[in-house]
Amino acid sequence: MTRRLYHDDAYLIRFTARIVDRGCDPCEVYLDQTAFYPTSGGQPYDLGTIAGVPVIDVYEAGDRIQHRIARPVNTEEVECELDWKRRFDHMQQHSGQHLLSAVFSELFEAHTVSCHIGAQSSTVDLDIPGLAPEQIRAVEERVNDLVFENRAMGVAYEDASRAEGLRKESNREGVLRIVTIEGCDRSACGGTHVRATGEIGPVMIRKLDRIRGNVRVEFLCGRRAVARARTDFKGLSECARVFSATLDDAPGLVSSQHQKLAEADKDRKRLQREIAAARGRELYGETAPGEKGLRLAVRRVAGGPLSDALRGEAQGFTAGSKAVFLALSPAPPAVLLAASEDSGIDAGKALKEALSAVGGRGGGNARAAQGSLPSKDAVSELERLLENAL
Numbered sequence: 001m002t003r004r005l006y007h008d009d010a011y012l013i014r015f016t017a018r019i020v021d022r023g024c025d026p027c028e029v030y031l032d033q034t035a036f037y038p039t040s041g042g043q044p045y046d047l048g049t050i051a052g053v054p055v056i057d058v059y060e061a062g063d064r065i066q067h068r069i070a071r072p073v074n075t076e077e078v079e080c081e082l083d084w085k086r087r088f089d090h091m092q093q094h095s096g097q098h099l100l101s102a103v104f105s106e107l108f109e110a111h112t113v114s115c116h117i118g119a120q121s122s123t124v125d126l127d128i129p130g131l132a133p134e135q136i137r138a139v140e141e142r143v144n145d146l147v148f149e150n151r152a153m154g155v156a157y158e159d160a161s162r163a164e165g166l167r168k169e170s171n172r173e174g175v176l177r178i179v180t181i182e183g184c185d186r187s188a189c190g191g192t193h194v195r196a197t198g199e200i201g202p203v204m205i206r207k208l209d210r211i212r213g214n215v216r217v218e219f220l221c222g223r224r225a226v227a228r229a230r231t232d233f234k235g236l237s238e239c240a241r242v243f244s245a246t247l248d249d250a251p252g253l254v255s256s257q258h259q260k261l262a263e264a265d266k267d268r269k270r271l272q273r274e275i276a277a278a279r280g281r282e283l284y285g286e287t288a289p290g291e292k293g294l295r296l297a298v299r300r301v302a303g304g305p306l307s308d309a310l311r312g313e314a315q316g317f318t319a320g321s322k323a324v325f326l327a328l329s330p331a332p333p334a335v336l337l338a339a340s341e342d343s344g345i346d347a348g349k350a351l352k353e354a355l356s357a358v359g360g361r362g363g364g365n366a367r368a369a370q371g372s373l374p375s376k377d378a379v380s381e382l383e384r385l386l387e388n389a390l
Contacts, residue, residue, distance in 0.1 A: 002065040003033035007177060008155070010091055014081045017050075019073070021064075026072040030064050035082055042115045043191045048082040048255040065073035088193065089223060092115045093154060095193045096143075096221030097124055098198045103142045104217075108135060112168070113214055121206060121224070126215045136205055143203045144324060150198035151182040160368060163188070183351050201225060248369050251336035269308070276309040280316020282321055294322050294343060296390060298383070301329040306336050306370065314368065315339035324390055328383055334383055335360070341367065344389065354385045 005012055017031040028048065036046045045058035050069050052154065057068040080381040094117060101112040101124055110126040160176050170176055170188040179189045181197060194200060201222030209216040214328050220228050240250040243257075279362040287295045297317055306329055314325040318340040327336040335355075339345035351369040357364050362371015 001063045002031060003067070005033055005035040006037050006192050007190070009035075010087075010194075012082075013084050013087075013257065014079070017078055017080055019076050019078060023066065025068075027069050029067050029069060029071075029073070031067065031078070031080075034058075034065050034067070035080065036065065036067060037087070037090070037192055042097075043090055043117050043192050044081050044119075047086050051078040090117060091192045091194050092191075092200050092222035093122045093220075093224070094191045095197070096203050096219065097122060097307065098179060098181060098185055098187055098189070098193070099143050099146055099197060099216070100124055100139070100203065100205075100219060101187075101201065102167060103139050103146070106184075107138060107142065110215075121218050121220055124217050124219070125211060126217060128215055129213060131208060131215055131217075136208070140203065140205050142256075146184060146198050148196045148205060150195050150196045150334065151184060153182070153193055154195075155193070156180065162273050174388070200231075204228060214269040221320065272309055273312045275311025277316030277319070280313040280325070283313070284317045287317075287323075289322065292390075293390065294324055294345075295320065296324045296387075298327070298387075299325070299327040301327060303329070303331050304339065305332060306334050311336065311338075311368070318343075318367070326383070326386060326390075329380050330376040330379050333360075333376055334370065334380070335362070335373065335377045335387065336368070336370040337364075337365070338368040344351075350389055351384065352354050354382050354389065357385060358382050 002325065012035045015033070015035050017033050019029050020032045021030040022028060036058045038056060038060045039045045040060060046055070046245060048055050050067060050071040053073055054070040055067055056070055058091060059066055081387040096189055097117070099117050101115070104110040104112070104126055108128070109127045111124040113127050114208040115124045116122060120210055156178050159174050160170060160173050163176050163178060166178070166188050167184050167185055171189070176188045177184055177190055179193055180186050202225045204220045204225040206218040206220060206228070229268070231305060236247055236250055239254055240247050243250060243253045245253050283297055287297050289295050301310070310327050314327065314336060315338065317323055317325045318338045321340060322343050323340040324343055324345055325338040335351065337347045337351045345367045348364040348366055348369040352363055353369060355371045355373070358373060358381050360371050360378060360382065363369055380390065
């Protein structure tokens with residue numbers, strides 16, 4: 001059994017231990033005692049060094065903890081040191097999660113189903129279908145008030161049968177490790193935590209997601225929250241600079257410009273359709289009827305996908321009497337077929353039959369259809385089949 005030093009002192013950075021066993025891989029070592037936290041309970045593992053060799057993973061192996069190091073070490077007595085920046089970051093996030101979960105439960109009876117501390121952000125999943133913006137603001141304000149009050153956080157050990165007032169009942173038997181936030185929360189937990197809520201630092205709720213009927217709340221604490229706020233400030237400042245506006249006015253200007261851009265894009269697309277249709281009508285007038293009285297226009301696109309403008313041209317062309325419009329692209333291999341109502345051609349049926357013959361796929365209705373083909377050669381074969389059919 002490995003003695004877990006982090007259970008009683010999360011601030012222990014350096015310690016001496018003895019290698020008592022090794023795995024099949026000599027880079028897997030077991031210590032008699034360790035301050036390295038293994039991946040567990042949604043909290044990631046610690047990093048650091050053992051005998052000067054980097055630790056690259058730490059995980060539970062029954063009642064022991066296995067440490068994977070970058071290369072084997074030959075000594076049994078080893079000096080160990082944690083990556084304190086990573087450890088303290090996890091302490092801030094995990095302690096902040098306890099505080100958030102307690103406040104969600106207190107204010108809205110929203111209970112935590114699971115939690116996860118990620119490399120960039122952390123999350124709690126709540127057993128409620130949704131949260132309103134004003135609820136999020138209330139939780140964030142309450143949590144940060146508790147941070148500023150600097151309430152004591154502590155660890156105690158109690159028998160599961162006598163442990164009362166836990167935010168979430170534990171299914172474990174025997175002795176429980178209970179993390180307490182003074183006057184706020186009691187939770188069975190094996191993770192590492194700060195001594196007082198003030199060390200959590202600012203708590204920021206970033207976004208919500210719906211996950212299998214629950215709400216997933218993404219949050220940041222401490223240095224992560226400060227770094228994110230700095231990044232957000234930098235982005236907002238750049239927007240303000242572009243619009244020659246103040247930070248407060250920038251969001252409104254961005255929204256206004258976005259709306260104007262959407263309207264301009266809508267007008268542009270309408271004009272493109274009108275121009276394409278006019279081009280199609282002009283092409284109709286320049287195209288002489290064939291032996292069957294049909295006017296057939298064949299457009300071979302040099303490269304790129306068949307565009308909306310080309311489809312608009314097809315519509316303009318087939319608005320005329322007894323008209324068929326065929327467009328082909330070699331890369332990517334694609335086809336468009338359109339036919340006027342009085343042409344006697346069912347575009348969808350004709351194209352589907354031709355595509356089937358050359359291994360292509362597609363479809364449409366009687367007036368317009370399109371599809372994709374497996375190769376450039378298939379495009380040439382399809383053109384031959386369609387021209388013969390028409």
